[in-house]
Amino acid sequence: MSKVKVSAFSVSLDGFGAGPRQDLENPLGVRGLELHAWFLKTAVFRKIHHLAGGSQGVDNDFAARSFENVGAWILGRNMFGPIRGPWPDDSWKGWWADEPPYHVPVFVLSHYERPPLPMKGNTTFYFVTDGPESALKQAKEAANGQDVRIGGGVSTIRQYLTAGHIHEIHLAFSPVLLGEGENLFAGIHFPKLGFKPVQSTAGEEATHVILKRA
Amino acid sequence: MSKVKVSAFSVSLDGFGAGPRQDLENPLGVRGLELHAWFLKTAVFRKIHHLAGGSQGVDNDFAARSFENVGAWILGRNMFGPIRGPWPDDSWKGWWADEPPYHVPVFVLSHYERPPLPMKGNTTFYFVTDGPESALKQAKEAANGQDVRIGGGVSTIRQYLTAGHIHEIHLAFSPVLLGEGENLFAGIHFPKLGFKPVQSTAGEEATHVILKRA
Numbered sequence: 001m002s003k004v005k006v007s008a009f010s011v012s013l014d015g016f017g018a019g020p021r022q023d024l025e026n027p028l029g030v031r032g033l034e035l036h037a038w039f040l041k042t043a044v045f046r047k048i049h050h051l052a053g054g055s056q057g058v059d060n061d062f063a064a065r066s067f068e069n070v071g072a073w074i075l076g077r078n079m080f081g082p083i084r085g086p087w088p089d090d091s092w093k094g095w096w097a098d099e100p101p102y103h104v105p106v107f108v109l110s111h112y113e114r115p116p117l118p119m120k121g122n123t124t125f126y127f128v129t130d131g132p133e134s135a136l137k138q139a140k141e142a143a144n145g146q147d148v149r150i151g152g153g154v155s156t157i158r159q160y161l162t163a164g165h166i167h168e169i170h171l172a173f174s175p176v177l178l179g180e181g182e183n184l185f186a187g188i189h190f191p192k193l194g195f196k197p198v199q200s201t202a203g204e205e206a207t208h209v210i211l212k213r214a
Numbered sequence: 215m216s217k218v219k220v221s222a223f224s225v226s227l228d229g230f231g232a233g234p235r236q237d238l239e240n241p242l243g244v245r246g247l248e249l250h251a252w253f254l255k256t257a258v259f260r261k262i263h264h265l266a267g268g269s270q271g272v273d274n275d276f277a278a279r280s281f282e283n284v285g286a287w288i289l290g291r292n293m294f295g296p297i298r299g300p301w302p303d304d305s306w307k308g309w310w311a312d313e314p315p316y317h318v319p320v321f322v323l324s325h326y327e328r329p330p331l332p333m334k335g336n337t338t339f340y341f342v343t344d345g346p347e348s349a350l351k352q353a354k355e356a357a358n359g360q361d362v363r364i365g366g367g368v369s370t371i372r373q374y375l376t377a378g379h380i381h382e383i384h385l386a387f388s389p390v391l392l393g394e395g396e397n398l399f400a401g402i403h404f405p406k407l408g409f410k411p412v413q414s415t416a417g418e419e420a421t422h423v424i425l426k427r428a
Contacts, residue, residue: 013423015228015229076237139426177410177425179402179406185229189394195391197227200389202416202421207414211391
């Protein structure tokens, strides 16, 4: 069955999925990149960026798994770019240069309309201005039986989570303390939302935990 | 050098060191015991309770390490018992029956005086009513060059942590989500307090992380 899932989402030991003060220089917030150290080392990540080498092993297996059976993505506006408010023009095309790593339709939550943006490698960004429920409906249709992956950021995940739409979450706990930023857990009662950990596996650089909704 | 440390302190993935609604039936709060599943299985735990068997391995090694070079303990009042307010009498002697697992002086923070309570196996509970700084001073003297271990609970650890007294913390992350209870991380900025993770090791049932202050 088609699932709505979060995969390979990195968090700190103190629960932050991004650092504070996101901007053009710090797309993931200050120190946010440290959360993803495990992923940056993998062969999967390097292959996405047309680089050879990279680690094999548990972390790489989880990275590979995160891209399997994904028919569409949903991203919050900040995952797409640093621009806040109305689009000044159509020049910003995402953080990923010409060929984003999605290769499927990507639905970007935004308050501001913009025409669909087709990119190299079969990724098209669609800007959804009528809310997360509409984005999910469109993503499910586009996924055509495959899974919808909620890419983030934290507030987008929290929104779909508390609305009861997410079936499965794979978190990668990095051995990092941030102290501030965007917290995934604060005020969210995962057990009451029906989630419990069904797997915990030590990778080389992160601990991978799978949460499933009963 | 003598250290002030927290050892083998179990937390959930969402940062809780105890469940909600602590009472006589749930000394660790509702579902709090699940956090300690890794510890309860170890040979170290079983030996404390004069039971044979139990697991060897990484979790057991960290359990053993947590009792090494401890010259005195500090406990919050709730770690000692479920009684709130003044002591009705001296009949409550802790959660541990005749022979508590400490075998050294234990300083219990309380607002209510009570004479020292010597127990079998060399544990004596001292009730300190003039604040955590005084308890720490007394514990350091009693430890006589060995380390002082802050046993908990969460609020006691947070108090010593934010006052800058703790040098090292060993957390055991259990693959459990509690959703509510006493949160170790909420509002505490570990990096600003000088802490960073220096080790992360997968045990059989928990991930062991060592935080040290620079």
